[in-house]
Every structure is written in structure tokens, then in C-alpha cells.
Amino acid sequence: MADSNSNVLAFTKHDHRRCKNAAIKAVELLCEERKLRLTPVRRRTLEILLESHIALGAYEVLEKLAKAGFGEKPPLVYRALGFLMEQGFVHKLEKLNAYVACVEPNRCAHPCFLVCKQCGRVAEQSVPKVSKQLAATAQQLGFSTATSVMELSGVCAQCPTEKS
Ligand SMILES: [Zn+2]
Numbered sequence: 001m002a003d004s005n006s007n008v009l010a011f012t013k014h015d016h017r018r019c020k021n022a023a024i025k026a027v028e029l030l031c032e033e034r035k036l037r038l039t040p041v042r043r044r045t046l047e048i049l050l051e052s053h054i055a056l057g058a059y060e061v062l063e064k065l066a067k068a069g070f071g072e073k074p075p076l077v078y079r080a081l082g083f084l085m086e087q088g089f090v091h092k093l094e095k096l097n098a099y100v101a102c103v104e105p106n107r108c109a110h111p112c113f114l115v116c117k118q119c120g121r122v123a124e125q126s127v128p129k130v131s132k133q134l135a136a137t138a139q140q141l142g143f144s145t146a147t148s149v150m151e152l153s154g155v156c157a158q159c160p161t162e163k164s
């Protein structure tokens with residue numbers, strides 16, 4: 001299996017349990033390195049997002065947290081998501097206003113998100129060249145970038161495309 005390309009796993013048949021466990025392990029190690037606390041609610045939020053490669057809205061995460069016994073407190077989920085995003089363990093898809101767990105938090109850089117409109121799965125692909133070019137363009141224009149999220153919307157190779 002092409003290790004350097006494992007992010008596109010989202011669109012292929014794969015052992016997702018392995019994928020999920022690897023991501024959690026990576027986050028545990030990073031927290032240790034950065035001396036951060038992976039509290040039960042932070043961990044559970046991450047696990048919820050790692051259940052599949054489909055992005056979830058904050059309220060869907062909240063519902064699942066409530067089912068896991070964390071209560072139905074919106075600030076709780078936003079704080080947990082905020083922490084996970086700050087550390088790069090979770091990404092926010094602006095257009096969908098939804099969250100997706102990073103599958104390779106230990107080496108995630110310059111991600112572009114490919115979002116399938118049919119199955120809802122999200123694949124993350126690193127695009128360093130595109131990213132550099134965008135940064136250079138912004139700099140030329142004297143534009144100071146606050147956030148940059150690259151999202152492609154379409155249909156993955158696993159889903160049938162509508163034919164007319
Ligand atoms: Zn997976």
C-alpha cells in the first residue's frame with residue numbers, strides 16, 4: 001500500500017479500524033510531545049469524528065457526545081473541537097460547516113479536501129506546490145492570509161456519477 005498517499009484511503013476500501021487507531025495513536029504521541037492533555041471529552045470528540053471519513057456538523061458531534069454520557073452542552077463540543085483544530089488533529093470544512101478528523105496528524109501539511117457529494121466522504125490530499133503558489137500570490141498582493149481552506153466538491157471514483 002502506498003504509504004505516502006494513504007490519505008486518499010477515504011475513497012477506497014480499506015481497513016478503517018487500522019486507519020482510526022493509527023490516527024488516535026498519532027494524536028496521543030503529539031499530545032505527549034506538546035505536553036497537552038487529551039481529556040476524555042477531547043478524545044471522545046476525536047473518536048466520533050474518526051468513526052468514518054464523513055464530515056460531521058458540530059451538532060451531530062454533540063448528539064454523539066451526549067449519547068456517550070458527556071451531556072448536551074454546546075460549549076463543551078465547541079471547546080473540544082477548538083482544541084483539536086488548533087492542534088491540527090481535526091479540520092473544519094468551511095463550505096459544509098463540518099468537521100473531519102485528520103488521518104495523519106503527525107505529518108499533515110498543505111491539505112486539500114476532496115469532498116464527495118454522493119457518499120459524503122472526505123479525502124485529504126497534501127498539495128504543497130499549490131499552497132506555496134497561493135502564499136506567494138497573496139504576498140505579492142500584500143494580502144495577509146488569516147485562513148486558507150482548499151476544498152474540491154465532486155464525486156469520488158467509488159460512487160456512480162449521474163448520467164443523462
Ligand atoms: Zn479510514
Ligand SMILES: [Zn+2]
Nearest residue numbers: 116119156159
Ligand atoms: Zn463517494
